Amino acid sequence: MGTSPKYTSLFLILRTFFFFSSYVHSQTSDSCTTPLTLQPQTPLPFDTTSLHCVTVWPSQGFILRYVQGAPNVWNFLLSAPNTNAYIAIGFSPNGNMVGSSALVGWIGADAIPVLQKYYLGGQSPNLVTLESPDQGLTISNSSMFPQSNQLYIAFQLITDTTPVPRLIYSVGPAGRLPSGPAYQLTQHRDQISTLLNYATGQNYFLSGLANQIKLM
Numbered sequence: 323m324g325t326s327p328k329y330t331s332l333f334l335i336l337r338t339f340f341f342f343s344s345y346v347h348s349q350t351s352d353s354c355t356t357p358l359t360l361q362p363q364t365p366l367p368f369d370t371t372s373l374h375c376v377t378v379w380p381s382q383g384f385i386l387r388y389v390q391g392a393p394n395v396w397n398f399l400l401s402a403p404n405t406n407a408y409i410a411i412g413f414s415p416n417g418n419m420v421g422s423s424a425l426v427g428w429i430g431a432d433a434i435p436v437l438q439k440y441y442l443g444g445q446s447p448n449l450v451t452l453e454s455p456d457q458g459l460t461i462s463n464s465s466m467f468p469q470s471n472q473l474y475i476a477f478q479l480i481t482d483t484t485p486v487p488r489l490i491y492s493v494g495p496a497g498r499l500p501s502g503p504a505y506q507l508t509q510h511r512d513q514i515s516t517l518l519n520y521a522t523g524q525n526y527f528l529s530g531l532a533n534q535i536k537l538m
């Protein structure tokens with residue numbers, strides 16, 4: 323009552339703006355502060371209600387959710403923006419790329435999701451080679467799927483001990499996707515080496531992120 327039309331229209335404009343910005347946000351990103359909502363057509367082989375959530379690579383929007391699901395099973399869900407590039411998570415013995423075993427996923431030709439396991443034997447692409455299921459990490463029920471401009475890699479790691487804490491991540495150059503039969507990876511566009519405390523969810527950056535605490 324008595325509100326001038328000028329303020330009413332300003333209010334409407336602001337309300338519209340905030341409505342659309344929150345709408346766009348919820349449609350295009352994933353975060354640890356919003357509940358995980360996966361589409362029913364992409365069922366996961368594990369329960370997602372008790373996953374720990376860590377923003378493991380803030381500048382590239384990588385989010386890792388994980389929980390120990392059984393004495394020898396650890397459940398993981400990696401989420402990253404879909405930039406028409408491969409995304410990768412590697413388990414590293416010492417924080418370096420070389421010697422790591424990595425899961426790499428992308429949306430390939432004809433929109434078919436592809437997930438492959440690699441041994442990172444060296445820094446040049448020809449030394450990064452496909453691993454057979456019985457080499458390197460023992461992975462079960464792995465899947466790769468897109469949803470709302472995000473890519474997800476879900477997998478179960480079979481291990482009698484806590485998984486190695488040194489995790490590395492990378493993202494490939496846009497539009498340069500591996501193809502069969504060798505699935506050779508193009509060198510990553512960006513990478514980071516981290517240390518995850520599985521018990522607390524604390525994540526440290528060992529390299530790849532400027533102005534961050536260095537532990538080594």
Ligand SMILES: *[C@@H]1O[C@H](CO)[C@@H](O)[C@H](O)[C@H]1NC(C)=O
Nearest residue numbers: 367368391395462463478480
């Ligand atoms: C993989 O999924 C199947 C079917 O959901 C389940 O029975 C099996 O226990 C899973 N594997 C692991 C390691 O949990």
